[in-house]
Structure formats: structure tokens, C-alpha cells
Amino acid sequence: xxxxxxxxxxxxxxxxxxxxxxxxxxxxxxxxxxxxxxxxxxxxxxxxxxxxxxxxxxxxxxxxxxxxxxxxxxxxxxxxxxxxxxxxxxxxxxxxxxxxxxxxxxxxxxxxxx
Amino acid sequence: xxxxxxxxxxxxxxxxxxxxxxxxxxxxxxxxxxxxxxxxxxxxxxxxxxxxxxxxxxxxxxxxxxxxxxxxxxxxxxxxxxxxxxxxxxxxxxxxxxxxxxxxxxxxxxxxx
Numbered sequence: 733x734x735x736x737x738x739x740x741x742x743x744x745x746x747x748x749x750x751x752x753x754x755x756x757x758x759x760x761x762x763x764x765x766x767x768x769x770x771x772x773x774x775x776x777x778x779x780x781x782x783x784x785x786x787x788x789x790x791x792x793x794x795x796x797x798x799x800x801x802x803x804x805x806x807x808x809x810x811x812x813x814x815x816x817x818x819x820x821x822x823x824x825x826x827x828x829x830x831x832x833x834x835x836x837x838x839x840x841x842x843x844x845x846x
Numbered sequence: 847x848x849x850x851x852x853x854x855x856x857x858x859x860x861x862x863x864x865x866x867x868x869x870x871x872x873x874x875x876x877x878x879x880x881x882x883x884x885x886x887x888x889x890x891x892x893x894x895x896x897x898x899x900x901x902x903x904x905x906x907x908x909x910x911x912x913x914x915x916x917x918x919x920x921x922x923x924x925x926x927x928x929x930x931x932x933x934x935x936x937x938x939x940x941x942x943x944x945x946x947x948x949x950x951x952x953x954x955x956x957x958x959x
Contacts, residue, residue, distance in 0.1 A: 736889070763945070773934060775890075775949040787945050822889055831940020831947055832878045832897055837889030 735759050738823050738838035745813055746846055753808045753841045755823030761836070763787070763829050764806040766798060769820040769840070781806055782829050813845045848873040848941050852950035859927050860958050867922040867953050869937030878940035879920040880947065881911055885933045893935075896920060907931070932957045 736757045745751050757764065765788075766778040780788040784800045795811045810817060823838040849872045859865055871877060878897055882890040894905025901913040911922045920937060937950040 765946075773952045773954075775936065775952075777946045780945055782945075790946070824890075829945050831944060834892045834895065835890070835947065837882075837891070839887070839889045 736823055736825055736836050736838040738821075738841050740841060741839060742842050742844075744844045744846065747813055747815060749813050750809070750811045751813060751843070752810070753821055753823075753843070755806045755808070755838060757804055757823075757825040757836070759825055759827075759836060760804075761825040761827050762803055763826045764800065764803070765824040765826075765835070766806065766808050767822040767824060767837075769822060771819070775822070779806075779808075787829065810843075813843075815845050818843055818845045848877060848939050848948050850937050850939050850948055850950035852935075852937055852953050854953045855951070856954045856956070858956040858958060861929050862926050865922075865924045865927045865931070865955070867935050867937075867955070869920045869922065869950060870918050871920065871937075871939045872918065873939060873941060876915065879911075879913060880938040880940070881905065881909070881920075881922045882936045882938060882949075883907075883933045884936065884952075890936065893922070927955075927957055929957045929959060931955060 738755045763782045765780045769775045778792045779798045781800045797809045800806045820840045822840045824835045826833040851870045880895045881893040884890045893909050896913045934952045936952045938947045
């Protein structure tokens with residue numbers, strides 16, 4: 733069983749479109765995250781949710797809207813896609829809040845905006 | 847603000863050789879320190895972590911890392927590299943008063959037979 737699963741794995745879309753990436757974890761964790769990895773492999777946190785409550789919003793443009801329907805799911809919706817949004821987006825989860833717990837990552841969603 | 851520096855963008859070693867990947871952090875107190883590995887097309891997997899106590903920590907896949915407060919370093923080592931170790935390696939720091947991890951820019955490891 734995959735612990736943290738993301739769909740889709742690849743996403744190619746045109747500028748201006750709206751798209752969503754879904755993430756689910758079956759670890760029973762309370763906290764979930766979205767990270768963005770750019771073309772230079774730099775990994776930066778975007779959002780975190782704890783028990784469906786937004787904890788971190790790391791100055792991400794408001795075209796990006798996370799939604800957590802329950803603590804096992806954290807989806808990422810992106811409006812009006814731009815070329816600069818092309819990246820690999822990783823979902824992750826931890827047992828609880830705080831940086832001292834192991835993060836489990838999904839396989840990533842490679843988003844390409846053309 | 848905390849930060850992480852991985853000075854080596856790309857390292858190439860022969861299979862069976864020893865390995866050391868460098869990581870330096872900037873943080874006022876003792877941080878939480880992690881090493882993650884990313885295989886091609888995969889997500890990140892935790893290799894090891896340091897919170898407190900013994901400064902030499904053992905991880906999975908035969909890796910170890912040593913925390914040196916005086917040098918603000920947390921270098922990753924392996925005595926004998928296997929071809930399957932070829933991957934991207936990320937050092938990360940977690941500040942004790944936040945919920946997030948700060949990642950370094952990664953070191954790409956190539957292993958030649």
C-alpha cells in the first residue's frame with residue numbers, strides 16, 4: 733500500500749487553465765504539506781495543514797488554493813496557470829506538527845505549463 | 847532565519863569508494879537535522895535524523911551522519927558506495943519553533959562501476 737499517493741503523476745496543460753492535484757495519505761497522520769521543487773531541484777514548502785486547519789501559507793500566490801476535506805486528504809488547486817508554475821509538486825505528511833517528525837513524501841506530480 | 851547549504855552540487859564516485867556529502871546550516875540554537883534521498887522519479891525518503899544526544903547517528907542503507915556544533919555541519923557518510931546509491935541527497939533543518947523544514951539545494955550523486 734502506498735503511504736502517500738498523489739494524482740496525477742504527470743500533468744501537461746496550457747497557460748491560463750485551472751488544474752488540481754490530489755493527495756491522500758493512509759498513515760493516519762495529522763499534518764500534511766505541499767512542497768514545490770523547481771527545475772534546479774530546490775525544494776520549498778508551500779502549505780501545511782493540521783487536522784484540516786491551515787498552518788503554513790508560505791507567501792504563495794493566491795492562485796494556489798489548498799483544500800483539505802479531511803485529515804487524510806490535501807488537494808492543491810491552481811488557477812490561471814503560468815509558465816513559472818512548471819515544477820514538481822510533492823505532497824507529504826507527518827504524524828504531528830513540528831519539524832521533529834519524519835515526513836513521508838508522495839512520488840510527486842510533474843506539472844508542465846505550455 | 848535558518849538556512850541550509852550543500853556546497854557540492856554534483857559528486858561522482860566509484861562503486862566501493864567512501865562517500866561524504868557536506869551540509870552546513872545556519873540557526874541560532876541546535877536544530878533538528880535530516881538527510882533525505884530522492885531516487886529518480888521518486889519522492890523523498892528519510893535516511894537519518896538528529897535531534898539531540900549522540901552526535902553520530904546511524905541511518906538506513908548503511909549511511910551515517912555526524913553533527914558538529916562547532917562547524918555547524920551535519921555531513922553524511924557511507925564507507926562503501928553501491929551503484930544503487932546514485933540519487934539526489936537533501937539535507938534539511940527544522941527550527942524548534944516552526945512547523946516547516948528548510949531544505950538545501952541538494953547534491954546529485956553519480957556512481958561509476
